Amino acid sequence: MHVTGADVREVTTQVWASMLGLDVAGLAEGDARSSVVDRGEQLVGSVSIRGAWHGIVAVRCSRSAAVRFAAGLLAVAPAEVDDIQAVDAVGELANIVGGNLKTLLPGPSELTTPVVEGHSLFSWPAADAELDEVACVHLASEGHPFEVLVRAR
DSSP states (O other), X not given: OOOOHXXXXXXXXXXXXXXXXXXXXXXXXXXXXXXXXXXXXXXXXXXXXXXXXXXXXXXXXXXXXXXXXXXXXXXXOGGGOOHHHHHHHHHHHHHHHHHHHHTTSOSSEEEOOOEEEEESSOOOSOOOTTOEEEEEEEEEETTEEEEEEEEEO
């Protein structure tokens, strides 16, 4: 069993609303990719799901999006968010989305600790040849595009 793009979009929309107090809108693939990639440094938070289902869940966004998302998590103004908090927020969001998606998958399974990487030239951390793309949704919140990727065997 795999999750679908619709599952990823629904879970992500619920997480952003409940944890950040932010609305999420879908973007066309071309709009999202050019918007995210062209904004300089990228932050990618990812978690692995291991067990009856094996795969990864990753959230990719610009640093400015990470700052806005961290502000929502911490209930502070974006100007009060430092780099460490922005990085932590991306990891935590990947963890929360991954945990919610895990409930839709066969078990038992466990989540790994989130890992966050930053790159000025970006490639998804899940380039493992054993994993295939299951879903990649292109979203935006308050003008900040971001992507959520699920890869699995």
